[in-house]
Amino acid sequence: MDRKLIELRLEEWNGFKPNISSIKEIKTLPVDKSLKELEEELSSVGININDIYYMGDNFFPFQYRKDFTIVDLDVLSKDEFINLRILEQRETQKKRLIKMLEAGEFYSFFSLLEKRIKMPLFQLFFNDIPEDSLFKIFRYVYSNIEYNFTDICPIIIEKIFIVRTKSKEYQMSLKRLKEKTNGSSNITIYRGESTRSTPLNKALSWTLDKKTAQFFANRFGSSGIVYKAKVKVDNVLDYIELRKEEEILVYPKEIINPRRV
Incomplete structure:
Protein backbone atom coordinates (compact mmCIF):
# COMPACT_ATOMS: atom_id res chain seq x y z
CA MET A 1 0.00 0.00 0.00
CA GLN A 89 4.25 0.02 22.83
CA ARG A 90 1.67 1.82 20.69
CA GLU A 91 4.35 3.43 18.53
CA THR A 92 6.28 0.16 18.18
CA GLN A 93 3.13 -1.69 17.13
CA LYS A 94 2.11 1.11 14.77
CA LYS A 95 5.46 1.12 12.95
CA ARG A 96 5.46 -2.66 12.64
CA LEU A 97 1.93 -2.79 11.25
CA ILE A 98 2.51 0.07 8.82
CA LYS A 99 5.54 -1.77 7.41
CA MET A 100 3.33 -4.79 6.80
CA LEU A 101 0.75 -2.68 5.00
CA GLU A 102 3.45 -1.07 2.85
CA ALA A 103 4.69 -4.53 1.91
CA GLY A 104 1.17 -5.75 1.17
CA GLU A 105 1.37 -8.34 3.96
CA PHE A 106 -2.30 -8.10 4.88
CA TYR A 107 -2.62 -11.56 6.43
CA SER A 108 0.27 -10.82 8.82
CA PHE A 109 -1.24 -7.40 9.54
CA PHE A 110 -4.57 -8.86 10.64
CA SER A 111 -2.92 -11.68 12.59
CA LEU A 112 -1.23 -9.11 14.87
CA LEU A 113 -4.32 -7.01 15.55
CA GLU A 114 -6.23 -7.22 18.81
CA LYS A 115 -9.31 -9.32 18.02
CA ARG A 116 -11.80 -6.58 18.91
CA ILE A 117 -10.62 -4.44 16.00
CA LYS A 118 -9.96 -7.14 13.40
CA MET A 119 -13.36 -6.98 11.68
CA PRO A 120 -13.82 -3.18 11.79
CA LEU A 121 -10.35 -2.77 10.26
CA PHE A 122 -11.05 -5.49 7.70
CA GLN A 123 -14.03 -3.45 6.56
CA LEU A 124 -11.94 -0.27 6.49
CA PHE A 125 -9.18 -1.86 4.38
CA PHE A 126 -11.56 -3.98 2.31
CA ASN A 127 -11.02 -2.11 -0.96
CA ASP A 128 -7.24 -2.11 -0.45
CA ILE A 129 -6.82 -5.87 -0.05
CA PRO A 130 -6.02 -7.74 -3.30
CA GLU A 131 -9.06 -9.66 -4.50
CA ASP A 132 -7.22 -12.98 -4.51
CA SER A 133 -6.51 -12.59 -0.78
CA LEU A 134 -9.90 -11.26 0.34
CA PHE A 135 -11.61 -14.53 1.15
CA LYS A 136 -8.62 -16.07 2.93
CA ILE A 137 -8.24 -13.01 5.16
CA PHE A 138 -11.98 -12.76 5.79
CA ARG A 139 -12.09 -16.41 6.87
CA TYR A 140 -9.20 -15.85 9.25
CA VAL A 141 -10.69 -12.68 10.76
CA TYR A 142 -14.19 -14.13 11.06
CA SER A 143 -12.91 -17.36 12.64
CA ASN A 144 -10.94 -15.51 15.32
CA ILE A 145 -13.73 -13.35 16.63
CA GLU A 146 -17.41 -13.40 17.54
CA TYR A 147 -19.11 -11.13 15.06
CA ASN A 148 -22.63 -11.08 13.67
CA PHE A 149 -23.01 -10.79 9.92
CA THR A 150 -25.60 -8.09 10.58
CA ASP A 151 -22.69 -5.90 11.76
CA ILE A 152 -20.85 -6.29 8.45
CA CYS A 153 -21.65 -4.14 5.43
CA PRO A 154 -23.94 -6.19 3.10
CA ILE A 155 -21.95 -5.09 0.04
CA ILE A 156 -18.79 -6.53 1.61
CA ILE A 157 -20.54 -9.82 2.42
CA GLU A 158 -21.83 -10.09 -1.13
CA LYS A 159 -18.41 -9.52 -2.68
CA ILE A 160 -16.67 -11.87 -0.24
CA PHE A 161 -18.89 -14.73 -1.29
CA ILE A 162 -18.55 -13.87 -4.99
CA VAL A 163 -14.73 -14.01 -4.92
CA ARG A 164 -14.64 -17.11 -2.67
CA THR A 165 -14.84 -19.46 -5.66
CA LYS A 166 -11.31 -18.41 -6.64
CA SER A 167 -9.97 -19.26 -3.20
CA LYS A 168 -7.99 -22.43 -2.54
CA GLU A 169 -9.28 -22.40 1.04
CA TYR A 170 -12.87 -22.50 -0.20
CA GLN A 171 -12.21 -25.25 -2.73
CA MET A 172 -10.54 -27.38 -0.05
CA SER A 173 -13.33 -26.80 2.47
CA LEU A 174 -15.98 -27.68 -0.10
CA LYS A 175 -14.12 -30.90 -0.91
CA ARG A 176 -13.94 -31.81 2.81
CA LEU A 177 -17.66 -31.07 3.21
CA LYS A 178 -18.57 -33.36 0.32
CA GLU A 179 -16.35 -36.09 1.73
CA LYS A 180 -17.87 -35.70 5.20
CA THR A 181 -21.43 -35.87 3.85
CA ASN A 182 -20.66 -38.77 1.49
CA GLY A 183 -21.46 -36.74 -1.58
CA SER A 184 -25.08 -36.02 -0.58
CA SER A 185 -26.72 -33.20 -2.51
CA ASN A 186 -28.68 -32.07 0.58
CA ILE A 187 -27.25 -31.96 4.10
CA THR A 188 -28.76 -31.56 7.58
CA ILE A 189 -27.73 -28.46 9.50
CA TYR A 190 -28.49 -27.04 12.96
CA ARG A 191 -28.58 -23.60 14.51
CA GLY A 192 -28.68 -22.62 18.17
CA GLU A 193 -30.30 -19.31 19.07
CA SER A 194 -30.29 -17.47 22.39
CA THR A 195 -31.88 -14.12 23.18
CA ARG A 196 -28.72 -12.41 21.87
CA SER A 197 -28.58 -14.24 18.55
CA THR A 198 -29.31 -12.94 15.08
CA PRO A 199 -32.91 -13.82 14.09
CA LEU A 200 -33.34 -16.92 11.96
CA ASN A 201 -34.48 -14.96 8.89
CA LYS A 202 -31.20 -12.99 8.90
CA ALA A 203 -28.76 -15.65 10.12
CA LEU A 204 -26.00 -17.07 7.92
CA SER A 205 -24.29 -19.28 10.47
CA TRP A 206 -25.32 -22.93 11.01
CA THR A 207 -23.47 -26.11 11.98
CA LEU A 208 -23.36 -29.79 11.06
CA ASP A 209 -23.11 -30.66 14.75
CA LYS A 210 -26.26 -30.66 16.91
CA LYS A 211 -24.24 -30.41 20.15
CA THR A 212 -22.57 -27.23 18.89
CA ALA A 213 -26.01 -25.76 18.16
CA GLN A 214 -27.17 -26.68 21.68
CA PHE A 215 -24.12 -24.95 23.14
CA PHE A 216 -24.91 -21.71 21.33
CA ALA A 217 -28.57 -21.91 22.30
CA ASN A 218 -27.77 -22.17 26.00
CA ARG A 219 -24.39 -20.48 26.48
CA PHE A 220 -25.74 -17.32 28.17
CA GLY A 221 -27.63 -19.24 30.82
CA SER A 222 -30.98 -19.08 29.08
CA SER A 223 -32.94 -21.88 27.45
CA GLY A 224 -32.51 -21.10 23.79
CA ILE A 225 -33.86 -22.69 20.63
CA VAL A 226 -32.22 -25.26 18.38
CA TYR A 227 -33.32 -25.39 14.75
CA LYS A 228 -32.85 -28.18 12.26
CA ALA A 229 -32.96 -27.68 8.51
CA LYS A 230 -31.66 -28.85 5.15
CA VAL A 231 -29.51 -27.07 2.59
CA LYS A 232 -28.19 -28.03 -0.82
CA VAL A 233 -24.41 -28.49 -0.76
CA ASP A 234 -24.14 -26.33 -3.88
CA ASN A 235 -25.72 -23.44 -1.94
CA VAL A 236 -23.26 -23.58 0.96
CA LEU A 237 -21.21 -20.38 1.08
CA ASP A 238 -18.46 -21.91 3.18
CA TYR A 239 -17.64 -24.76 5.53
CA ILE A 240 -15.42 -23.57 8.39
CA GLU A 241 -13.61 -25.99 10.67
CA LEU A 242 -11.08 -23.56 12.18
CA ARG A 243 -12.99 -23.26 15.47
CA LYS A 244 -13.97 -26.95 15.49
CA GLU A 245 -17.62 -25.91 15.25
CA GLU A 246 -18.33 -27.53 11.86
CA GLU A 247 -19.77 -24.19 10.78
CA ILE A 248 -21.87 -23.90 7.64
CA LEU A 249 -22.44 -20.46 6.13
CA VAL A 250 -25.54 -20.15 3.99
CA TYR A 251 -27.92 -17.37 2.94
CA PRO A 252 -31.29 -17.56 4.77
CA LYS A 253 -33.20 -17.86 1.48
CA GLU A 254 -31.42 -21.19 0.79
CA ILE A 255 -32.53 -22.85 4.03
CA ILE A 256 -34.99 -25.72 3.47
CA ASN A 257 -37.74 -26.50 5.99
CA PRO A 258 -36.29 -25.04 9.22
CA ARG A 259 -37.99 -26.34 12.37
CA ARG A 260 -37.43 -26.41 16.10
CA VAL A 261 -36.07 -29.58 17.66
Missing part, protein backbone atom coordinates in the same frame (compact mmCIF):
# COMPACT_ATOMS: atom_id res chain seq x y z
CA ASP A 2 1.05 3.56 -0.64
CA ARG A 3 2.13 5.41 2.51
CA LYS A 4 -0.31 8.28 1.89
CA LEU A 5 -3.21 5.84 1.58
CA ILE A 6 -2.15 4.13 4.81
CA GLU A 7 -2.08 7.49 6.59
CA LEU A 8 -5.54 8.27 5.18
CA ARG A 9 -6.91 4.96 6.47
CA LEU A 10 -5.31 5.54 9.86
CA GLU A 11 -6.89 8.99 10.02
CA GLU A 12 -10.27 7.46 9.16
CA TRP A 13 -9.78 4.80 11.82
CA ASN A 14 -8.81 7.28 14.52
CA GLY A 15 -11.93 9.28 13.65
CA PHE A 16 -14.12 6.20 14.01
CA LYS A 17 -16.27 6.26 17.15
CA PRO A 18 -16.88 2.84 18.70
CA ASN A 19 -20.21 1.95 20.23
CA ILE A 20 -19.08 2.83 23.75
CA SER A 21 -19.13 6.07 25.71
CA SER A 22 -16.28 8.54 25.60
CA ILE A 23 -15.04 9.52 29.06
CA LYS A 24 -16.07 13.08 28.17
CA GLU A 25 -19.68 11.95 27.81
CA ILE A 26 -19.89 10.66 31.39
CA LYS A 27 -21.73 13.15 33.63
CA THR A 28 -20.28 11.78 36.86
CA LEU A 29 -16.66 10.80 36.36
CA PRO A 30 -15.61 7.57 38.10
CA VAL A 31 -12.36 9.24 39.19
CA ASP A 32 -11.44 11.67 41.96
CA LYS A 33 -10.71 14.52 39.53
CA SER A 34 -12.60 16.99 37.42
CA LEU A 35 -12.67 16.49 33.67
CA LYS A 36 -10.36 19.48 33.21
CA GLU A 37 -7.85 18.13 35.77
CA LEU A 38 -7.93 14.70 34.16
CA GLU A 39 -7.48 16.16 30.68
CA GLU A 40 -4.47 18.23 31.80
CA GLU A 41 -2.87 15.29 33.61
CA LEU A 42 -3.18 12.95 30.64
CA SER A 43 -2.11 15.62 28.19
CA SER A 44 1.14 16.06 30.13
CA VAL A 45 2.19 12.55 29.02
CA GLY A 46 0.87 12.85 25.46
CA ILE A 47 -2.58 11.30 25.91
CA ASN A 48 -5.60 12.91 24.26
CA ILE A 49 -8.65 12.50 26.48
CA ASN A 50 -10.76 11.99 23.36
CA ASP A 51 -9.07 8.60 23.03
CA ILE A 52 -10.34 7.43 26.44
CA TYR A 53 -13.60 5.49 26.73
CA TYR A 54 -15.66 4.33 29.68
CA MET A 55 -16.68 0.66 29.75
CA GLY A 56 -19.00 0.87 32.74
CA ASP A 57 -18.75 -1.02 36.00
CA ASN A 58 -16.22 -3.56 34.72
CA PHE A 59 -12.99 -4.88 36.19
CA PHE A 60 -11.28 -2.64 33.62
CA PRO A 61 -13.63 0.37 33.44
CA PHE A 62 -11.48 2.43 31.08
CA GLN A 63 -10.26 1.83 27.56
CA TYR A 64 -7.59 3.65 25.56
CA ARG A 65 -7.95 3.53 21.76
CA LYS A 66 -5.44 5.04 19.39
CA ASP A 67 -4.05 3.94 16.04
CA PHE A 68 -3.99 0.11 16.09
CA THR A 69 -3.89 -0.12 19.88
CA ILE A 70 -6.56 -0.94 22.47
CA VAL A 71 -5.61 -1.04 26.15
CA ASP A 72 -7.99 -1.84 29.02
CA LEU A 73 -7.23 0.06 32.22
CA ASP A 74 -8.37 -0.35 35.80
CA VAL A 75 -6.91 3.03 36.80
CA LEU A 76 -6.99 6.22 34.75
CA SER A 77 -3.88 8.25 35.53
CA LYS A 78 -0.69 9.40 33.84
CA ASP A 79 1.30 7.03 36.07
CA GLU A 80 -0.62 4.09 34.62
CA PHE A 81 0.36 5.08 31.09
CA ILE A 82 3.98 5.61 32.14
CA ASN A 83 4.31 2.39 34.17
CA LEU A 84 2.73 0.25 31.44
CA ARG A 85 4.77 2.01 28.73
CA ILE A 86 1.60 2.26 26.67
CA LEU A 87 2.76 5.03 24.35
CA GLU A 88 6.04 3.29 23.54
Whole structure:
Protein backbone atom coordinates (compact mmCIF):
# COMPACT_ATOMS: atom_id res chain seq x y z
CA MET A 1 0.00 0.00 0.00
CA ASP A 2 1.05 3.56 -0.64
CA ARG A 3 2.13 5.41 2.51
CA LYS A 4 -0.31 8.28 1.89
CA LEU A 5 -3.21 5.84 1.58
CA ILE A 6 -2.15 4.13 4.81
CA GLU A 7 -2.08 7.49 6.59
CA LEU A 8 -5.54 8.27 5.18
CA ARG A 9 -6.91 4.96 6.47
CA LEU A 10 -5.31 5.54 9.86
CA GLU A 11 -6.89 8.99 10.02
CA GLU A 12 -10.27 7.46 9.16
CA TRP A 13 -9.78 4.80 11.82
CA ASN A 14 -8.81 7.28 14.52
CA GLY A 15 -11.93 9.28 13.65
CA PHE A 16 -14.12 6.20 14.01
CA LYS A 17 -16.27 6.26 17.15
CA PRO A 18 -16.88 2.84 18.70
CA ASN A 19 -20.21 1.95 20.23
CA ILE A 20 -19.08 2.83 23.75
CA SER A 21 -19.13 6.07 25.71
CA SER A 22 -16.28 8.54 25.60
CA ILE A 23 -15.04 9.52 29.06
CA LYS A 24 -16.07 13.08 28.17
CA GLU A 25 -19.68 11.95 27.81
CA ILE A 26 -19.89 10.66 31.39
CA LYS A 27 -21.73 13.15 33.63
CA THR A 28 -20.28 11.78 36.86
CA LEU A 29 -16.66 10.80 36.36
CA PRO A 30 -15.61 7.57 38.10
CA VAL A 31 -12.36 9.24 39.19
CA ASP A 32 -11.44 11.67 41.96
CA LYS A 33 -10.71 14.52 39.53
CA SER A 34 -12.60 16.99 37.42
CA LEU A 35 -12.67 16.49 33.67
CA LYS A 36 -10.36 19.48 33.21
CA GLU A 37 -7.85 18.13 35.77
CA LEU A 38 -7.93 14.70 34.16
CA GLU A 39 -7.48 16.16 30.68
CA GLU A 40 -4.47 18.23 31.80
CA GLU A 41 -2.87 15.29 33.61
CA LEU A 42 -3.18 12.95 30.64
CA SER A 43 -2.11 15.62 28.19
CA SER A 44 1.14 16.06 30.13
CA VAL A 45 2.19 12.55 29.02
CA GLY A 46 0.87 12.85 25.46
CA ILE A 47 -2.58 11.30 25.91
CA ASN A 48 -5.60 12.91 24.26
CA ILE A 49 -8.65 12.50 26.48
CA ASN A 50 -10.76 11.99 23.36
CA ASP A 51 -9.07 8.60 23.03
CA ILE A 52 -10.34 7.43 26.44
CA TYR A 53 -13.60 5.49 26.73
CA TYR A 54 -15.66 4.33 29.68
CA MET A 55 -16.68 0.66 29.75
CA GLY A 56 -19.00 0.87 32.74
CA ASP A 57 -18.75 -1.02 36.00
CA ASN A 58 -16.22 -3.56 34.72
CA PHE A 59 -12.99 -4.88 36.19
CA PHE A 60 -11.28 -2.64 33.62
CA PRO A 61 -13.63 0.37 33.44
CA PHE A 62 -11.48 2.43 31.08
CA GLN A 63 -10.26 1.83 27.56
CA TYR A 64 -7.59 3.65 25.56
CA ARG A 65 -7.95 3.53 21.76
CA LYS A 66 -5.44 5.04 19.39
CA ASP A 67 -4.05 3.94 16.04
CA PHE A 68 -3.99 0.11 16.09
CA THR A 69 -3.89 -0.12 19.88
CA ILE A 70 -6.56 -0.94 22.47
CA VAL A 71 -5.61 -1.04 26.15
CA ASP A 72 -7.99 -1.84 29.02
CA LEU A 73 -7.23 0.06 32.22
CA ASP A 74 -8.37 -0.35 35.80
CA VAL A 75 -6.91 3.03 36.80
CA LEU A 76 -6.99 6.22 34.75
CA SER A 77 -3.88 8.25 35.53
CA LYS A 78 -0.69 9.40 33.84
CA ASP A 79 1.30 7.03 36.07
CA GLU A 80 -0.62 4.09 34.62
CA PHE A 81 0.36 5.08 31.09
CA ILE A 82 3.98 5.61 32.14
CA ASN A 83 4.31 2.39 34.17
CA LEU A 84 2.73 0.25 31.44
CA ARG A 85 4.77 2.01 28.73
CA ILE A 86 1.60 2.26 26.67
CA LEU A 87 2.76 5.03 24.35
CA GLU A 88 6.04 3.29 23.54
CA GLN A 89 4.25 0.02 22.83
CA ARG A 90 1.67 1.82 20.69
CA GLU A 91 4.35 3.43 18.53
CA THR A 92 6.28 0.16 18.18
CA GLN A 93 3.13 -1.69 17.13
CA LYS A 94 2.11 1.11 14.77
CA LYS A 95 5.46 1.12 12.95
CA ARG A 96 5.46 -2.66 12.64
CA LEU A 97 1.93 -2.79 11.25
CA ILE A 98 2.51 0.07 8.82
CA LYS A 99 5.54 -1.77 7.41
CA MET A 100 3.33 -4.79 6.80
CA LEU A 101 0.75 -2.68 5.00
CA GLU A 102 3.45 -1.07 2.85
CA ALA A 103 4.69 -4.53 1.91
CA GLY A 104 1.17 -5.75 1.17
CA GLU A 105 1.37 -8.34 3.96
CA PHE A 106 -2.30 -8.10 4.88
CA TYR A 107 -2.62 -11.56 6.43
CA SER A 108 0.27 -10.82 8.82
CA PHE A 109 -1.24 -7.40 9.54
CA PHE A 110 -4.57 -8.86 10.64
CA SER A 111 -2.92 -11.68 12.59
CA LEU A 112 -1.23 -9.11 14.87
CA LEU A 113 -4.32 -7.01 15.55
CA GLU A 114 -6.23 -7.22 18.81
CA LYS A 115 -9.31 -9.32 18.02
CA ARG A 116 -11.80 -6.58 18.91
CA ILE A 117 -10.62 -4.44 16.00
CA LYS A 118 -9.96 -7.14 13.40
CA MET A 119 -13.36 -6.98 11.68
CA PRO A 120 -13.82 -3.18 11.79
CA LEU A 121 -10.35 -2.77 10.26
CA PHE A 122 -11.05 -5.49 7.70
CA GLN A 123 -14.03 -3.45 6.56
CA LEU A 124 -11.94 -0.27 6.49
CA PHE A 125 -9.18 -1.86 4.38
CA PHE A 126 -11.56 -3.98 2.31
CA ASN A 127 -11.02 -2.11 -0.96
CA ASP A 128 -7.24 -2.11 -0.45
CA ILE A 129 -6.82 -5.87 -0.05
CA PRO A 130 -6.02 -7.74 -3.30
CA GLU A 131 -9.06 -9.66 -4.50
CA ASP A 132 -7.22 -12.98 -4.51
CA SER A 133 -6.51 -12.59 -0.78
CA LEU A 134 -9.90 -11.26 0.34
CA PHE A 135 -11.61 -14.53 1.15
CA LYS A 136 -8.62 -16.07 2.93
CA ILE A 137 -8.24 -13.01 5.16
CA PHE A 138 -11.98 -12.76 5.79
CA ARG A 139 -12.09 -16.41 6.87
CA TYR A 140 -9.20 -15.85 9.25
CA VAL A 141 -10.69 -12.68 10.76
CA TYR A 142 -14.19 -14.13 11.06
CA SER A 143 -12.91 -17.36 12.64
CA ASN A 144 -10.94 -15.51 15.32
CA ILE A 145 -13.73 -13.35 16.63
CA GLU A 146 -17.41 -13.40 17.54
CA TYR A 147 -19.11 -11.13 15.06
CA ASN A 148 -22.63 -11.08 13.67
CA PHE A 149 -23.01 -10.79 9.92
CA THR A 150 -25.60 -8.09 10.58
CA ASP A 151 -22.69 -5.90 11.76
CA ILE A 152 -20.85 -6.29 8.45
CA CYS A 153 -21.65 -4.14 5.43
CA PRO A 154 -23.94 -6.19 3.10
CA ILE A 155 -21.95 -5.09 0.04
CA ILE A 156 -18.79 -6.53 1.61
CA ILE A 157 -20.54 -9.82 2.42
CA GLU A 158 -21.83 -10.09 -1.13
CA LYS A 159 -18.41 -9.52 -2.68
CA ILE A 160 -16.67 -11.87 -0.24
CA PHE A 161 -18.89 -14.73 -1.29
CA ILE A 162 -18.55 -13.87 -4.99
CA VAL A 163 -14.73 -14.01 -4.92
CA ARG A 164 -14.64 -17.11 -2.67
CA THR A 165 -14.84 -19.46 -5.66
CA LYS A 166 -11.31 -18.41 -6.64
CA SER A 167 -9.97 -19.26 -3.20
CA LYS A 168 -7.99 -22.43 -2.54
CA GLU A 169 -9.28 -22.40 1.04
CA TYR A 170 -12.87 -22.50 -0.20
CA GLN A 171 -12.21 -25.25 -2.73
CA MET A 172 -10.54 -27.38 -0.05
CA SER A 173 -13.33 -26.80 2.47
CA LEU A 174 -15.98 -27.68 -0.10
CA LYS A 175 -14.12 -30.90 -0.91
CA ARG A 176 -13.94 -31.81 2.81
CA LEU A 177 -17.66 -31.07 3.21
CA LYS A 178 -18.57 -33.36 0.32
CA GLU A 179 -16.35 -36.09 1.73
CA LYS A 180 -17.87 -35.70 5.20
CA THR A 181 -21.43 -35.87 3.85
CA ASN A 182 -20.66 -38.77 1.49
CA GLY A 183 -21.46 -36.74 -1.58
CA SER A 184 -25.08 -36.02 -0.58
CA SER A 185 -26.72 -33.20 -2.51
CA ASN A 186 -28.68 -32.07 0.58
CA ILE A 187 -27.25 -31.96 4.10
CA THR A 188 -28.76 -31.56 7.58
CA ILE A 189 -27.73 -28.46 9.50
CA TYR A 190 -28.49 -27.04 12.96
CA ARG A 191 -28.58 -23.60 14.51
CA GLY A 192 -28.68 -22.62 18.17
CA GLU A 193 -30.30 -19.31 19.07
CA SER A 194 -30.29 -17.47 22.39
CA THR A 195 -31.88 -14.12 23.18
CA ARG A 196 -28.72 -12.41 21.87
CA SER A 197 -28.58 -14.24 18.55
CA THR A 198 -29.31 -12.94 15.08
CA PRO A 199 -32.91 -13.82 14.09
CA LEU A 200 -33.34 -16.92 11.96
CA ASN A 201 -34.48 -14.96 8.89
CA LYS A 202 -31.20 -12.99 8.90
CA ALA A 203 -28.76 -15.65 10.12
CA LEU A 204 -26.00 -17.07 7.92
CA SER A 205 -24.29 -19.28 10.47
CA TRP A 206 -25.32 -22.93 11.01
CA THR A 207 -23.47 -26.11 11.98
CA LEU A 208 -23.36 -29.79 11.06
CA ASP A 209 -23.11 -30.66 14.75
CA LYS A 210 -26.26 -30.66 16.91
CA LYS A 211 -24.24 -30.41 20.15
CA THR A 212 -22.57 -27.23 18.89
CA ALA A 213 -26.01 -25.76 18.16
CA GLN A 214 -27.17 -26.68 21.68
CA PHE A 215 -24.12 -24.95 23.14
CA PHE A 216 -24.91 -21.71 21.33
CA ALA A 217 -28.57 -21.91 22.30
CA ASN A 218 -27.77 -22.17 26.00
CA ARG A 219 -24.39 -20.48 26.48
CA PHE A 220 -25.74 -17.32 28.17
CA GLY A 221 -27.63 -19.24 30.82
CA SER A 222 -30.98 -19.08 29.08
CA SER A 223 -32.94 -21.88 27.45
CA GLY A 224 -32.51 -21.10 23.79
CA ILE A 225 -33.86 -22.69 20.63
CA VAL A 226 -32.22 -25.26 18.38
CA TYR A 227 -33.32 -25.39 14.75
CA LYS A 228 -32.85 -28.18 12.26
CA ALA A 229 -32.96 -27.68 8.51
CA LYS A 230 -31.66 -28.85 5.15
CA VAL A 231 -29.51 -27.07 2.59
CA LYS A 232 -28.19 -28.03 -0.82
CA VAL A 233 -24.41 -28.49 -0.76
CA ASP A 234 -24.14 -26.33 -3.88
CA ASN A 235 -25.72 -23.44 -1.94
CA VAL A 236 -23.26 -23.58 0.96
CA LEU A 237 -21.21 -20.38 1.08
CA ASP A 238 -18.46 -21.91 3.18
CA TYR A 239 -17.64 -24.76 5.53
CA ILE A 240 -15.42 -23.57 8.39
CA GLU A 241 -13.61 -25.99 10.67
CA LEU A 242 -11.08 -23.56 12.18
CA ARG A 243 -12.99 -23.26 15.47
CA LYS A 244 -13.97 -26.95 15.49
CA GLU A 245 -17.62 -25.91 15.25
CA GLU A 246 -18.33 -27.53 11.86
CA GLU A 247 -19.77 -24.19 10.78
CA ILE A 248 -21.87 -23.90 7.64
CA LEU A 249 -22.44 -20.46 6.13
CA VAL A 250 -25.54 -20.15 3.99
CA TYR A 251 -27.92 -17.37 2.94
CA PRO A 252 -31.29 -17.56 4.77
CA LYS A 253 -33.20 -17.86 1.48
CA GLU A 254 -31.42 -21.19 0.79
CA ILE A 255 -32.53 -22.85 4.03
CA ILE A 256 -34.99 -25.72 3.47
CA ASN A 257 -37.74 -26.50 5.99
CA PRO A 258 -36.29 -25.04 9.22
CA ARG A 259 -37.99 -26.34 12.37
CA ARG A 260 -37.43 -26.41 16.10
CA VAL A 261 -36.07 -29.58 17.66
